[in-house]
Amino acid sequence: MFRIINKSLKTGVVTGDHPDTEAPPELVSREAIEKAKPFRRSLTIREVDTGSCNACEMEMNALANPVYDVERFGVHIAASPRHADALVVTGPVTVNMERALKDVYKATADPKIVIALGDCAVNCGMFKGSYAVTGPVDQHIPVDVRIPGCPPRPVEILAVLAELRKDCPNSDQ
Amino acid sequence: MSDARPAVEQVQAAYTQAIAEVRTVHGIPLLRMRKQDLPTVAHFLHTNPNLRGSLSLLWAVDHRPREARYELCYLFTLAKRKDWLLLATDLHGEEREFPSITPHLHAAKWYEREIRDLFGLIPVGHPDMRRLVRHEHWPKGSHPLKKEFPWDRVLGRVQGQYAFRKIHGEGVFEVPVGPIHAGIIEPGHFRFSVAGEPIMQLEVRHFWKHRGIEKLFEQQQLTEAVPLSERVSGDTSVGHSMTYCQAVETLLGVEVSPRARYLRTLFLELERLHNHIGDVGAICNDTAYALAHAHCGRMKEQLMQLNDRLTGSRFLRGVNCVGGVVLDLSGIQLAQVEVELNALEQDFSAIEKIVFANASLTERLENTGILTEGIAWDHAVMGVVGRASGIDRDLRRDRPFAAYDVLQPNVALYRYGDVRARMRVRLDEIHESIRLIREVRRGLPLGRLVSQPMHQPQPGAWALSAVEGWRGEILYMVMAGEEGRIHRCKVRDPSFVHWPAIQWAALGNIVPDFPLINKSFNLSYAGNDL
Ligand code: SF4
Numbered sequence: 001m002f003r004i005i006n007k008s009l010k011t012g013v014v015t016g017d018h019p020d021t022e023a024p025p026e027l028v029s030r031e032a033i034e035k036a037k038p039f040r041r042s043l044t045i046r047e048v049d050t051g052s053c054n055a056c057e058m059e060m061n062a063l064a065n066p067v068y069d070v071e072r073f074g075v076h077i078a079a080s081p082r083h084a085d086a087l088v089v090t091g092p093v094t095v096n097m098e099r100a101l102k103d104v105y106k107a108t109a110d111p112k113i114v115i116a117l118g119d120c121a122v123n124c125g126m127f128k129g130s131y132a133v134t135g136p137v138d139q140h141i142p143v144d145v146r147i148p149g150c151p152p153r154p155v156e157i158l159a160v161l162a163e164l165r166k167d168c169p170n171s172d173q
Numbered sequence: 174m175s176d177a178r179p180a181v182e183q184v185q186a187a188y189t190q191a192i193a194e195v196r197t198v199h200g201i202p203l204l205r206m207r208k209q210d211l212p213t214v215a216h217f218l219h220t221n222p223n224l225r226g227s228l229s230l231l232w233a234v235d236h237r238p239r240e241a242r243y244e245l246c247y248l249f250t251l252a253k254r255k256d257w258l259l260l261a262t263d264l265h266g267e268e269r270e271f272p273s274i275t276p277h278l279h280a281a282k283w284y285e286r287e288i289r290d291l292f293g294l295i296p297v298g299h300p301d302m303r304r305l306v307r308h309e310h311w312p313k314g315s316h317p318l319k320k321e322f323p324w325d326r327v328l329g330r331v332q333g334q335y336a337f338r339k340i341h342g343e344g345v346f347e348v349p350v351g352p353i354h355a356g357i358i359e360p361g362h363f364r365f366s367v368a369g370e371p372i373m374q375l376e377v378r379h380f381w382k383h384r385g386i387e388k389l390f391e392q393q394q395l396t397e398a399v400p401l402s403e404r405v406s407g408d409t410s411v412g413h414s415m416t417y418c419q420a421v422e423t424l425l426g427v428e429v430s431p432r433a434r435y436l437r438t439l440f441l442e443l444e445r446l447h448n449h450i451g452d453v454g455a456i457c458n459d460t461a462y463a464l465a466h467a468h469c470g471r472m473k474e475q476l477m478q479l480n481d482r483l484t485g486s487r488f489l490r491g492v493n494c495v496g497g498v499v500l501d502l503s504g505i506q507l508a509q510v511e512v513e514l515n516a517l518e519q520d521f522s523a524i525e526k527i528v529f530a531n532a533s534l535t536e537r538l539e540n541t542g543i544l545t546e547g548i549a550w551d552h553a554v555m556g557v558v559g560r561a562s563g564i565d566r567d568l569r570r571d572r573p574f575a576a577y578d579v580l581q582p583n584v585a586l587y588r589y590g591d592v593r594a595r596m597r598v599r600l601d602e603i604h605e606s607i608r609l610i611r612e613v614r615r616g617l618p619l620g621r622l623v624s625q626p627m628h629q630p631q632p633g634a635w636a637l638s639a640v641e642g643w644r645g646e647i648l649y650m651v652m653a654g655e656e657g658r659i660h661r662c663k664v665r666d667p668s669f670v671h672w673p674a675i676q677w678a679a680l681g682n683i684v685p686d687f688p689l690i691n692k693s694f695n696l697s698y699a700g701n702d703l
Contacts, residue, residue, distance in 0.1 A: 003527055007527060011471070011520075019481075047357045049359050049382070050382075051382045051384050052359070053404040053405065053699050055407025055408065055410070062470075062474060065471060066467050066470055066471045067470075077357060081353075091382070092384065094382055094383055095308075095311070096380065100353055100360065100381070125404075126404050127404075130384055130388065130389055132328065134327055
């Protein structure tokens with residue numbers, strides 16, 4: 001017990017111990033911000049991998065570590081699409097995952113937003129044209145926000161999530 | 174390496190009639206034979222007490238349009254000195270059938286199914302002829318690695334359903350999980366048959382993420398496919414790109430400079446470090462010990478940021494190139510790395526103590542998900558999973574690449590094969606990686622970063638390469654095509670070998686322990702599905 005407390009005290013708070021993003025995200029459209037309005041204070045995300053190389057997943061996972069601690073912004077990761085407000089999709093959509101992606105989209109309650117994370121999800125990246133890849137995410141379901149990068153850094157993902165849910169002048173906070 | 178000679182001679186002596194040709198390919202002895210003799214020779218190699226060959230890789234090549242033949246190659250790692258030995262056979266003209274060796278060698282099971290799916294060649298006598306890579310909705314006759322199959326025409330869709338193995342009986346029911354899972358993990362399907370709590374059977378149905386990577390390689394130039402190899406499995410970017418580069422370097426006759434070799438070692442160990450620390454945290458998390466998970470998550474993040482500072486990529490992408498490494502590190506940077514890793518090692522040791530002082534946690538890890546040495550051997554398991562089950566294999570020691578011939582890593586070895594053993598292997602390797610990085614800093618020689626190729630490879634020339642990535646042995650076979658293109662690139666992530674093995678490790682455990690077992694293996698879906 002003493003050891004644990006000692007360790008925690010020595011470690012201190014690490015949240016926010018990361019370099020900032022350089023460029024402010026210009027990627028979030030007015031419509032997307034408007035659409036995300038109901039989720040400004042709490043956004044529940046379901047992550048769907050449709051054929052990524054798994055680096056994008058790792059960065060999504062990193063959001064939950066103590067350094068980025070995405071929960072402090074009211075963002076939760078849900079275990080089921082039925083509980084989700086937003087789908088984060090990574091990877092090009094493979095022929096084998098196309099059905100699953102559409103099913104997940106249907107299973108997610110309205111209103112919902114779809115975020116395409118990483119170059120693959122945005123434009124198939126390196127896997128463009130392959131016989132086993134049916135196209136980027138927006139070929140199959142409507143996409144509201146696109147986060148390019150291979151993979152995008154966690155700070156960049158955080159910045160987009162913040163931008164998406166930023167205060168509008170006429171909001172009631 | 175002529176030291177495999179005695180093995181070759183033994184096989185030759187036993188099967189004088191069968192062997193048509195003996196030669197060496199970049200130092201690896203290759204025995205060519207008629208296809209009908211393959212099963213007996215493979216069986217001999219596998220079971221002979223002097224040889225005890227374990228099947229490391231099995232691949233096929235479509236030689237068209239140059240020659241109308243398919244070639245099958247079987248790579249064996251011999252037990253004693255971990256020498257390699259290749260068996261090869263040809264299917265000429267319209268021949269489409271080859272005898273399956275799976276009845277003799279369990280490890281060939283998935284490889285042969287894969288070859289059937291991707292080339293349309295039929296392993297006669299294979300006990301399981303269901304599709305593996307091709308999901309049931311792929312139209313009949315689509316075998317993407319045949320040369321006439323267009324790389325860029327998206328597959329059509331037909332009706333069809335995979336037949337899972339069924340257990341019948343009172344009270345037996347099935348629990349389907351996936352392809353989309355509860356956490357942030359990759360897609361894959363698990364089908365548990367349970368009666369009460371214990372798992373009676375587990376069947377994994379993967380290849381949801383099949384992106385056609387091997388076909389995509391064939392569209393590239395030898396020297397330009399490094400970025401694609403980094404994206405086979407993102408968490409192993411360095412491991413995969415390094416294996417790919419080494420194979421191409423052998424083909425082009427490039428002698429990589431000592432400095433580049435040392436730097437590659439450094440990057441590979443950095444990759445091992447952040448993955449292993451992440452895994453230790455994830456194992457603790459699956460026993461609901463959030464504290465250790467948080468600490469490990471913090472340290473992993475620290476390492477990823479270090480990677481980013483050193484190379485501009487958190488996954489160390491873009492460091493390897495054919496001929497060496499793209500980027501150099503200064504003395505100051507290396508000193509900083511050492512300072513940071515020294516602090517991290519202390520930090521991590523404190524967490525280790527906390528973890529192992531927690532009886533409720535270690536209790537969960539012990540005797541969970543046991544993979545016995547026998548089963549591990551049958552499946553040709555290696556890497557972290559193998560070393561936790563008494564399989565004493567580590568390419569860094571057995572077939573040294575990069576700077577490991579000088580640095581001489583110590584190999585962790587445990588025997589129990591449970592989750593705890595797999596965690597133990599990782600813990601030992603974390604300390605060893607940090608030690609190796611210190612050694613790299615101490616011994617880093619001066620020299621150029623990129624070496625130039627000596628010659629263009631002949632079309633049809635090929636080379637094998639192997640790297641001990643953080644999961645285990647990564648193997649690449651690269652064959653040159655016309656005008657510096659790739660004719661064939663076989664990619665083998667260790668996950669492809671370990672997924673069939675996990676089906677055995679899960680038996681008798683309760684379903685709620687499966688996530689923990691799965692985490693302790695931590696296999697790549699992307700690297701498996703290709
Ligand atoms: S965008 Fe890059 S990191 Fe993300 S899945 Fe695609 S290849 Fe991997």
